[in-house]
Amino acid sequence: MQNVMLYRRFGRTEQQISVFSLGSMRLVNVPPAQAQATVEAAIAVGINHIETAQAYGHAEALLGQILSALPISRHRLILTSKLTPTADSQDRLREHLQGSLTRLRVDYLDQFAFHGINRPEHLQWVLQEGLPVLRQAQQEGWVRYIGFSTHGSLDLILQAIQTGCFDFVNLHYHFFQQHNQPVLEAASQQDMGVFIISPADKGGMLYRPPQRLQEACQPFSPLEFAYRFLLANPRIHTLSLGITHPQELQTALASLRDPERWWVEGLRVQKRLQEAEEQRLGSTRCAQCYACLPCPEGIHIPEVLRLRNLALAHDMTEFGQYRYNMFGQAGHWFPGVTADHCSECGDCLPRCPEQLPIPDLLAETHRLLHRAPIRRLWE
Numbered sequence: 014m015q016n017v018m019l020y021r022r023f024g025r026t027e028q029q030i031s032v033f034s035l036g037s038m039r040l041v042n043v044p045p046a047q048a049q050a051t052v053e054a055a056i057a058v059g060i061n062h063i064e065t066a067q068a069y070g071h072a073e074a075l076l077g078q079i080l081s082a083l084p085i086s087r088h089r090l091i092l093t094s095k096l097t098p099t100a101d102s103q104d105r106l107r108e109h110l111q112g113s114l115t116r117l118r119v120d121y122l123d124q125f126a127f128h129g130i131n132r133p134e135h136l137q138w139v140l141q142e143g144l145p146v147l148r149q150a151q152q153e154g155w156v157r158y159i160g161f162s163t164h165g166s167l168d169l170i171l172q173a174i175q176t177g178c179f180d181f182v183n184l185h186y187h188f189f190q191q192h193n194q195p196v197l198e199a200a201s202q203q204d205m206g207v208f209i210i211s212p213a214d215k216g217g218m219l220y221r222p223p224q225r226l227q228e229a230c231q232p233f234s235p236l237e238f239a240y241r242f243l244l245a246n247p248r249i250h251t252l253s254l255g256i257t258h259p260q261e262l263q264t265a266l267a268s269l270r271d272p273e274r275w276w277v278e279g280l281r282v283q284k285r286l287q288e289a290e291e292q293r294l295g296s297t298r299c300a301q302c303y304a305c306l307p308c309p310e311g312i313h314i315p316e317v318l319r320l321r322n323l324a325l326a327h328d329m330t331e332f333g334q335y336r337y338n339m340f341g342q343a344g345h346w347f348p349g350v351t352a353d354h355c356s357e358c359g360d361c362l363p364r365c366p367e368q369l370p371i372p373d374l375l376a377e378t379h380r381l382l383h384r385a386p387i388r389r390l391w392e
């Protein structure tokens with residue numbers, strides 16, 4: 014495969030980062046030779062950022078083994094690892110950091126992120142306990158830049174960004190989930206790097222799209238459309254590829270060709286998808302304004318109804334089931350409980366500007382999407 018990669022300045026880190034990054038979470042689930050071939054192919058097409066985490070099984074050790082055997086100079090790669098905020102002592106945190114360096118077989122990490130600032134107490138711990146250790150590690154040359162990943166609320170993410178303490182953010186933001194859009198502006202004001210988490214999987218299981226979605230996204234595949242949507246935004250710098258086979262690079266590479274196609278064909282697809290929502294959801298479409306929260310039963314009403322929107326408008330039922338059945342199973346990584354917990358108290362109803370019959374829609378969504386519970390991949 015040819016090197017056709019594009020690079021963007023990763024915010025104030027001043028690193029030139031490839032617009033696609035290789036995520037390593039799934040590499041641990043395939044034979045080592047296949048993982049190696051995937052890493053080599055990614056580097057061969059110009060991907061220079063590889064992302065991992067202490068929580069991804071043996072991913073760090075696997076990458077250390079693969080990368081140390083490659084004839085590529087260390088300084089040509091940007092390596093990121095992540096550490097989950099825990100109640101560990103600062104000494105223990107330092108040991109964790111050293112552990113990442115040892116497993117990755119490097120003497121410094123370009124980037125280290127706190128993995129999942131998902132709740133206010135995580136941010137508090139990071140600011141009070143975690144950051145001083147990483148600042149010290151920075152001074153000692155172990156770590157160059159510090160960031161965070163998050164599955165938290167929009168308010169919490171904005172609060173973390175406004176501390177000014179972080180060089181980059183790993184963010185969930187996709188065509189089919191744009192609630193975090195204000196983060197892009199806030200991160201840009203702080204000149205932070207923006208890394209988009211899982212556009213293919215969490216962005217809608219777009220590697221296995223339903224027929225209706227495929228037709229609506231023509232002339233692109235749904236995944237290429239989703240990549241182009243993100244790449245058209247200059248505030249986004251790199252997209253994570255959770256691939257496990259060299260072949261899976263093809264769609265990413267295709268989305269780099271003729272970027273101006275977005276402004277004609279991409280916008281046409283976007284309009285078609287919006288029209289499908291209007292036609293198929295009519296007055297029951299959830300506008301994703303989040304005004305209905307909080308729910309005393311802990312139901313994440315907007316997320317449940319987003320999955321309903323996608324299932325009914327675009328036949329994304331399989332994706333809806335995948336996400337819906339994670340409610341109650343993944344703690345702060347995916348907060349909320351299933352919609353059958355609705356007590357019909359009515360608290361949310363006056364807050365909904367669309368005047369949606371929320372309890373009825375929740376019950377319908379539960380019937381549509383409820384299946385056996387699902388756990389997160391790396392747990």
Ligand code: SF4
Nearest residue numbers: 308355356358359361
């Ligand atoms: S009616 Fe149901 S969804 Fe709405 S606030 Fe009450 S319990 Fe929550």
Ligand code: SF4
Nearest residue numbers: 299300302303305365
């Ligand atoms: S207030 Fe209504 S439109 Fe807004 S997110 Fe909640 S249910 Fe959807």
